[in-house]
Amino acid sequence: MLQVNYIRENKEKVLERLAVRNFKQPELIDQIIATDDQRRQTQASLDKISAEANAAAKQIGELMRSGRKEEAEAIKANTAGHKEQVRELGERMSQFETSLHQLIVQVPNLPHDLVSKGSTAEENDVVLVHGQPAVLDNAALPHWELAAKYDIIDFELGNKITGAGFPVYKGKGARLQRALINFFLDRAVEHGYNEVQVPHLVNEASGFGTGQLPDKEGQMYHAAVDNLFLIPTAEVPVTNLYRDVILKEESLPVRHTAYTPCFRREAGSYGAHVRGLNRLHQFDKVELVQINHPEKSYETLEEMNTYVQSLLQDLGLHYRVLRLCGGDMGFTSAMTYDMEVWSGAQQRWLEVSSVSNFETYQSNRLKLRFKGKEGKTQLAHTLNGSALALPRIVAAILENYQTPEGIKVPEALVRYTGFDLIS
Structure with missing residues (x-):
């Protein structure tokens, strides 16, 4: 199985070597990159929300320990949606990872440079x-x-x-x-x-x-x-x-x-x-x-x-x-x-x-x-x-x-x- 990063960084070479195989689905390469883009964007959003949720939880804990309950409750109310966002983004990540896997397993190995083009x-x-x-x-x-x-x-x-x-x-x-x-x-x-x-x-x-x-x-x-x-x-x-x-x-x-x-x-x-x-x-x-x-x-x-x-x-x-x-x-x-x-x-x-x-x-x-x-x-x-x-x-x-x-x-x-x- 090819590595996604290699496909992203060497798209033209990947297409060139797949052509040596007479690969009939070159469009898969663009689909892989596009799906990986969506996965990366979702991962970035998930990391951001998770970081905000963790920071808020830490702050709430500190405020509660110092007796500043009202301030802690206000922060808790403002960040109440974080848990649901994390769950939704996690599900989207799982879907993109599954889609990416299903696409990439359809791509054969790349022929070595010594391998000549041919069909039969x-x-x-x-x-x-x-x-x-x-x-x-x-x-x-x-x-x-x-x-x-x-x-x-x-x-x-x-x-x-x-x-x-x-x-x-x-x-x-x-x-x-x-x-x-x-x-x-x-x-x-x-x-x-x-x-x-x-x-x-x-x-x-x-x-x-x-x-x-x-x-x-x-x-x-x-x-x-x-x-x-x-x-x-x-x-x-x-x-x-x-x-x-x-x-x-x-x-x-x-x-x-x-x-x-x-x-x-x-x-x-x-x-x-x-x-x-x-x-x-x-x-x-x-x-x-x-x-x-x-x-x-x-x-x-x-x-x-x-x-x-x-x-x-x-x-x-x-x-x-x-x-x-x-x-x-x-x-x-x-x-x-x-x-x-x-x-x-x-x-x-x-x-x-x-x-x-x-x-x-x-x-x-x-x-x-x-x-x-x-x-x-x-x-x-x-x-x-x-x-x-x-x-x-x-x-x-x-x-x-x-x-x-x-x-x-x-x-x-x-x-x-x-x-x-x-x-």
Whole structure:
């Protein structure tokens, strides 16, 4: 969430950067400033009346103690309306604060200066391409056919139990999943991330803190009886560990990793491009979350970008890195890198990770601050990234490592799977 003072003091820059996102409601900025003007004026009136009321109360007390009752009663009569004025102004303040909040939560984060203007994924900037596509013969199969051939993932059984988008992993398919989760977690811990296990349901305050609410409630599964939401990513509960927390500067950076299942309704997602593991309602993911000093957050973003790439290199996958254009970024992000792996049998790129810097957008909602050595308190920067999301990684491994004998297991995973071939 943007800060009101920043919007007031940097109106033209705010509008300029929102245009990079193709933001369709620039009039909100003027409405925010106008509402804040009314709030400030009301606050000034409230402070003035409250000060007068306090001064009068003090004077009345002194007069009564000195036996000057008539003078005290006269002042009391003259200030009789103060209490009602304070009540009315307090109600107006509450209304303006509510209106201001409702307006400002509709404004997305401002893109970093390096983020280019654009509307669609086709306008994203390709930062680098690593490796070469796997050489497959003309008989190469897509992962959903390989899953059926080797009986390792059952989409129909998941459909029977729950519905489309909830596959059942079987035998070596389940062990491959577990191997990837352990590999990703172990690598994260080796690189200094502290592993945590967190709830898979969150309350409204947590959803608001990281920006899923009120923007994405239609994409989350809602347990209405208890008003809880199934997490779309571990980013939500992990980042909310620090809601309403003031950290010490010397404790930065805070680095966490967590494995969780993720739940997304993916409303409106249909067609061949979502077949098999390409898009699911439930999937597994290992997440990275960092909290850092504003002066170091973009250095941290590049470090996280490089780290995620190292995982893809260890798995021997052909991938590319994109810096998302303004129109393709998430609502809360200031800059995002996407990592995509090449699907050999489908002949298309599959997104497997997003690494983002939210600057102070989340921390302002979370009231997540740190205190510097000089005692000054300021908002921290938050970052997160997938390291990695499993479904499309599994799809890429199945497709790119298929041979006439079976599916080879990437060397980095063999010590986790206990086998080197799915046949």
